[in-house]
Amino acid sequence: MGSTSNSRLSVRRVEWCDLESRAxxxxxxxxxxxxRGPHVCEELARRQDGHRVLxxxxxxxxxxxxxxxDYRGEVDxxxxxxxPRWLHETDGTDGHDLVRRVTDIVRAGHRGxxxxxxxxxxxxxxxxxxxPLLRLLRSGITLLFxxxxxxxxxxxxHRYPVSTVGRIGSVPGLEGLALxxxxxxxxxxxxxxxxxxAALVERLEADEFVCYWASPxxxxxxxxxxxxxxxESINHAIIERARYWxxxxxxxxxxxxxxxxxxxxxxxxxxxxxIVPVGPKPHILAAGLAAEPHGHVAVLAxxxxxxxxxxxxxxxxxxxxxxxxxVCTGARLSSGCVA
Amino acid sequence: xxxxxxxSIVIDLPSAKNVPVDDLVKLFVPTRRYWRLLRSRTHxxxxxxxxxxxxxxxxxxxxxxxxxxxxxxxxxRRELFEHRRFGVYLPLSIDWCVALGEVSGYNDRVFxxxxxxxxxxxxxxxxxxxxxxxxSDNASIDVSASERQLTRQLCDVWFEGVRSPVxxxxxxxxxxxxxxxxxxxxxxxxxxxxxxxxxxxxxLLYSSSLFGHVQQGAQMANEVMELERDHSWIVGxxxxxxxxxxxxxxxxxxxxxxHRPLLFKMATLxxxxxxxxxxxxxxxxxxxxxEFRTERLQYDPGDSEYRELVATLGxxxxxxxxxxxxxxxxxxxxxNKRFVERAEEAAKRYELGxxxxxxxxxxxxxxxxxxxxxxxxxxxxxxxxxxxxxxTSRGHRRPQAYCGWDTxxxxxxxxxxxxxxxxxxLDRLRAGSECISPGDQHAAISAxxxxxxxxxxxxxxxxxxxxxxxxxxxxGFASGIHDIPLDRIDEEGxxxxxxxxxxxxxEREAFQWGVRHSLLVGETSTxxxxxxxVGKGVWRLGYALCPKYWxxxxxxxxxxxxxxxxxxxxxxxEAGQQLLWGPDSSSEVPxxxxxxxPAQEAQRERGARSSDNDAEAI
Numbered sequence: 001m002g003s004t005s006n007s008r009l010s011v012r013r014v015e016w017c018d019l020e021s022r023a024x025x026x027x028x029x030x031x032x033x034x035x036r037g038p039h040v041c042e043e044l045a046r047r048q049d050g051h052r053v054l055x056x057x058x059x060x061x062x063x064x065x066x067x068x069x070d071y072r073g074e075v076d077x078x079x080x081x082x083x084p085r086w087l088h089e090t091d092g093t094d095g096h097d098l099v100r101r102v103t104d105i106v107r108a109g110h111r112g113x114x115x116x117x118x119x120x121x122x123x124x125x126x127x128x129x130x131x132p133l134l135r136l137l138r139s140g141i142t143l144l145f146x147x148x149x150x151x152x153x154x155x156x157x158h159r160y161p162v163s164t165v166g167r168i169g170s171v172p173g174l175e176g177l178a179l180x181x182x183x184x185x186x187x188x189x190x191x192x193x194x195x196x197x198a199a200l201v202e203r204l205e206a207d208e209f210v211c212y213w214a215s216p217x218x219x220x221x222x223x224x225x226x227x228x229x230x231x232e233s234i235n236h237a238i239i240e241r242a243r244y245w246x247x248x249x250x251x252x253x254x255x256x257x258x259x260x261x262x263x264x265x266x267x268x269x270x271x272x273x274x275i276v277p278v279g280p281k282p283h284i285l286a287a288g289l290a291a292e293p294h295g296h297v298a299v300l301a302x303x304x305x306x307x308x309x310x311x312x313x314x315x316x317x318x319x320x321x322x323x324x325x326x327v328c329t330g331a332r333l334s335s336g337c338v339a
Numbered sequence: 340x341x342x343x344x345x346x347s348i349v350i351d352l353p354s355a356k357n358v359p360v361d362d363l364v365k366l367f368v369p370t371r372r373y374w375r376l377l378r379s380r381t382h383x384x385x386x387x388x389x390x391x392x393x394x395x396x397x398x399x400x401x402x403x404x405x406x407x408x409x410x411x412x413x414x415x416r417r418e419l420f421e422h423r424r425f426g427v428y429l430p431l432s433i434d435w436c437v438a439l440g441e442v443s444g445y446n447d448r449v450f451x452x453x454x455x456x457x458x459x460x461x462x463x464x465x466x467x468x469x470x471x472x473x474x475s476d477n478a479s480i481d482v483s484a485s486e487r488q489l490t491r492q493l494c495d496v497w498f499e500g501v502r503s504p505v506x507x508x509x510x511x512x513x514x515x516x517x518x519x520x521x522x523x524x525x526x527x528x529x530x531x532x533x534x535x536x537x538x539x540x541x542x543l544l545y546s547s548s549l550f551g552h553v554q555q556g557a558q559m560a561n562e563v564m565e566l567e568r569d570h571s572w573i574v575g576x577x578x579x580x581x582x583x584x585x586x587x588x589x590x591x592x593x594x595x596x597x598h599r600p601l602l603f604k605m606a607t608l609x610x611x612x613x614x615x616x617x618x619x620x621x622x623x624x625x626x627x628x629x630e631f632r633t634e635r636l637q638y639d640p641g642d643s644e645y646r647e648l649v650a651t652l653g654x655x656x657x658x659x660x661x662x663x664x665x666x667x668x669x670x671x672x673x674x675n676k677r678f679v680e681r682a683e684e685a686a687k688r689y690e691l692g693x694x695x696x697x698x699x700x701x702x703x704x705x706x707x708x709x710x711x712x713x714x715x716x717x718x719x720x721x722x723x724x725x726x727x728x729x730x731t732s733r734g735h736r737r738p739q740a741y742c743g744w745d746t747x748x749x750x751x752x753x754x755x756x757x758x759x760x761x762x763x764x765l766d767r768l769r770a771g772s773e774c775i776s777p778g779d780q781h782a783a784i785s786a787x788x789x790x791x792x793x794x795x796x797x798x799x800x801x802x803x804x805x806x807x808x809x810x811x812x813x814x815g816f817a818s819g820i821h822d823i824p825l826d827r828i829d830e831e832g833x834x835x836x837x838x839x840x841x842x843x844x845x846e847r848e849a850f851q852w853g854v855r856h857s858l859l860v861g862e863t864s865t866x867x868x869x870x871x872x873v874g875k876g877v878w879r880l881g882y883a884l885c886p887k888y889w890x891x892x893x894x895x896x897x898x899x900x901x902x903x904x905x906x907x908x909x910x911x912x913e914a915g916q917q918l919l920w921g922p923d924s925s926s927e928v929p930x931x932x933x934x935x936x937p938a939q940e941a942q943r944e945r946g947a948r949s950s951d952n953d954a955e956a957i
Contacts, residue, residue: 096527103528135527164800173527175435177519178457180428181464183357198790199797202856205389207354295520298434 008293009137011257011286014144014324020047022117024144025109027054028102029121030061030090030129031079033071038078039148039318040121045082055082059102061090061129071315092125095132096172102133106141116141122281123148127301131171131288134327142328147251147281149218151319163196165203166303174291176298182272185243187263189213189277189287191304194234200276200302201238210263211235211242214250214280218319231279250280251323253289260290264297273297278304282323289327355394355756356430364407366655367399368648372634374414376400376604377424379632380571382594385606386871387636388857390756393606394430396636397575400604401428402465406472420476423566425469426573427553429454429461432581435523449526450586451549456519458574459497459544462553463512466560473564480564489563496555498543518544549593550574550601557600569599579607587612595631606636609861609871610851635870637860638753640882646748649758656762659773666744672775673744678891679708681739682724685731694734701730707825719828721891722820729821729889737778741785741886749891750784752882754857761787788887795858805849809858812880813888820890833890834862838875850878857881 027044031037045054060079066072088101106116118141122130136143186209190197201209213231232239232247239245244263248255264273275291275298277284291297358366373396376383387393398404402425409416418424436453467486474480486508493511494501505511521542534546547555557572579587594603605612638645650665659668676684686705689698708716708723725740732738741750751758764783765775795809796802816833839847853859854871858881864872872878885891 099527132527164797164802166800170434175523177516177523178433178435178460180430180433180457180461183359195793195797199794199802202794203798205354205356207357295516300434 008329009257009289009327010329011254011289011325011327013251013254014326016043016047016322016324018326019044019119019144019324022144024057024119025116026057026059026102026106026118027121028059028061028098028118028133029079030063030123030125031072031075032063032124033066033069033075034124034150034316035071035075036148036150036316036318037075037124038082040123040146040322041082042078043322044119051082056085058082058084059086059088059105060084061088061098061125064089064091090129093128093169095128095130098129099132099135099173103136103139106136106139117144118142119144119146121146121148122285123150127277127281127284127288127299128169128171130285131299131301132173134288134292135173137292137327137329140329142326145253145285145323145325145327147285147323149319149321149323150316153315163191163193163199163304165196165199168200168203168300168302171288171299171301174288174297174299176272176274176291177295179272179296182296183208183270185210185263185267185271185273187212187260187273187275187287188238188242189275189279189283190231190235190238191278192217192231192234193304194236194238196304197235197238197278200278200304203302204274204276204300209242211239211245212256212259212279212283213245213247214283215247217250218280248283251282251321253282253286253323253325256283256286257289260287264290264294268294268296271296274300276300276302278302282325285325355390355392355398358395360404360407363395363398364404364411366652367395367408368651369399369408369412369415370644370648372396372636373399374418377405377418377426377573378422380602382603382631383605384612384631384633385604385636386609386612386633387606388609388754388855390754390759390857391636391638392755393636394577397577397604397606398428400426400573400575402426402468402472404428406468419472423469423473423564423570424573425465425472425571426575427458427461427465428575428577429458430577432578433457435526447585447589448546450589452522452544452546454549455547455552456515456522456544458550458553459556460512460515460519462556463508463515466556467508469560470564473566477565485563489560492559492563493556496559497545497552499538499545501543518542549589550597554597554601561600571602572600573602573604576603576605579605580611608855609635610854633870640748640751640753642753645753649748649751649755652755652758653762656759657773669747670744672773673747673780674742674774674777675744678728678743678746679720679724681743682708682727682731685739686727689731689734697730697733701727703825704730722828723825725820725889725891732781738781739777740781740889741891742777742780746784746891747780750787750883750886752857752860754883757787757857757883784886788884791856791858791881791884792887795853795856798856799848799852801845801848802852804845805853805858808846808849809853809880809884812859813884813890816880817888817890833879833885834877835879836875837872837878839872840874853881858884 024044027041029037029041041054041058045051048054060082062076086101086105088098090098102118106118109116118133118136120130120133120143122145130145133143184206186201186204186206188197188201188206188209188211190211190213213235215231217231246259248259260275267273273291273294273296275287277287277299287299291299355363376385376396377400385393385396399408402419405415405419405424405426409419431454433453436450436457466489470480470482470485470489474482474485487506490505490508490511494505501514505514521540522537522544525537525540525542544552553572553574557570558568561568561570576590579590582590594605597603638648640646646666647664650669651661653659653669653672654661654665657672659672662668683705686701689701704723704726708720708727711720728738728740732740747758747761750761761783764787765779792806792809796806798805812835819832837850839850842850850859850861854861860879860881861872862877862879864870864874864876880888880890882891
């Protein structure tokens, strides 16, 4: 389960010890209102060369909204200690713009960009930001993805109402070809809200689909019962209709990537595969990785409006664990301690 | 990690977009509307709820589908081989160009070029079939030579310098797919409107107006096939609802300005296109264009054509032999006892049960039902039957109120996909018998209603208001049926007037989303239009939802007029009549004074008369 690859991409799980001796050319992170935002950078600075050095290669995307929230102020202050070299204001939907800026920086800094390594801390990014960055792989850049698990304070379940399906967008760069005459095979990465998931199936008129979900979920890091551990029973009615389903641990990107690649390859000549991931971010990353090499695979990003936070913003701090994945083209995985 | 291992539990619930061509042809029942669209020489806009059959009709207008239909249908053969009706199907949910066309920094060019790239591919797939059709009865046309000639001509007018020669339409399709990839990549890496950048990346297609390439292609294909240069080609554009306002406006402009050889047949959800202006006249509306006909795609559940269509679907999916009539076969599967008969039977069975008050209620309703004659019986008997069945179901572990072929037709509400859902629910509950037990039918119909109600809250960001609105309407009418004293019963009703213009934005949005998902039905506009009501109109709860409130309305009158800017709880008027909306909603307006289509009402009346034998049908 530690690593997997297809003809174009290699994905493997790595640990902090891999990074300690590793040269990272650029770090891309996002500052939102979750306190876990700077956690990965802080941990990396502690293990490597300190704040200043890290800041000299830090590209920080700052969310435009909620600038006046207390939590946001704290996040900005902690990031400011790094003195990030590049700052960019974002609304979370301009992934195509982010790709261009990051590509330009890598090209400017590396004459032969093929050897560059970019670390992407996607803990606080929207999928419209970090999934388009997979495009960097086409330039031969190695990507390290870091995801810091959030700690949700107890008693906050009421803040998460039933999801409502808003606009269903497609991820820039992962829209796939149109293929108007092909049948569509949907692949739903289930979250733990059955009504929202069912509405998504309904909105997309998905009659032929596959499901996957996270099991085990984040339970070990939450102070509340983790509904992610019961996704199967929660979404029973949807799973019953699925052609095929599988589950993998919340941070098991290689397995989800392998399963989704297998599905995509099996129907490559007959279907357009549309992956609609709702579950944990590492699973969404795996969906993007599986779609990236294929013209017949697309990733949709449904905006689950009501599933967000109601009222006061919960204090989501870093729980501690960080899921690290290394992704590169071909089989150029670096040596090191493989999980 | 675990995997599904039992594929046998999967029941097909085919979506029109996904049904393979061969299955589609088997499932498809050509209706009057289909032939009209195929033969019509004007642009059309089809408005219909999800599952109403828009996509199926548009797909079946395409040449590849019509060729297969021609093998089993004489009219289709004639239209294709004698009248050369050729068509292309193009769903506009082209994720990359629709999504990126609205990103700031890009402009209409992305949308225009993007749609053109995909439209060309769809056209090329159909033109091969068209050449074969013409060649089958025209000895002077050689398929290979014609394809080569057309390919060469198309390359000349579409592309700027194709490096390696393209000799076949199949190779041209592959080239277009590569062009799509190049264009899509250019969107992310630079300015896609910059011709020099695109050329550098290998993009060779000349820019043109929206559908300009297809128009050129159709004219050239006509010449190669020795037809008139302006011989019509149907372009079926599906899913217009995914387009942004700007994109819709651009499309409307092009459609209004385009004449032969392209005829556009477009389909979209209600309230997603109707008010779109055009870019050449801000106040001009698509619906007002004489060359542009708008049709609402909604069947009356009592319409014989609809019943035959759905019965054929049912037989096909349940793999039953149609025999002499599909509807007779389905009647055998579902049973077809009259509503009133079932109520009488249920009342007799209940004699064995307990519950003095319930028993008295049932006995009273049964006595009243038997005492009715003529017109009163037609109007009131269904209400009493509903009461009896409701009361008896409380004493039965396996209620049987919602069952029978007519009930199944009613809950499908003129929407074939709702019937397919019901079949799916039934298949989950029973094990492959040719007769579905009344208890299973009741359970499936109730489950479907509950499912529709539950999912309403999550369908869009304001779903809670939609669900709340449905609940208030349902409860209001249910109390009207169940709580009115016997001597005050007039007739069953499930219709009310709503003025969308008087609602707030979020309330109006709730009604519009309800319509799209068949939860609410905007029946007629009070201005007489058969399209979906825009201002004041007559509405009802979707029949598929009604069983949640124990209500299978029959025809009914308008119960009240919504006049305020706020949805209000049920209130009573001076006469004690339960109304949905108050306190200004006391005017009860009979349908026939509201200026709606008399033909529709006449049809409804015919349905009501024929349903005297079966009180469930309209």
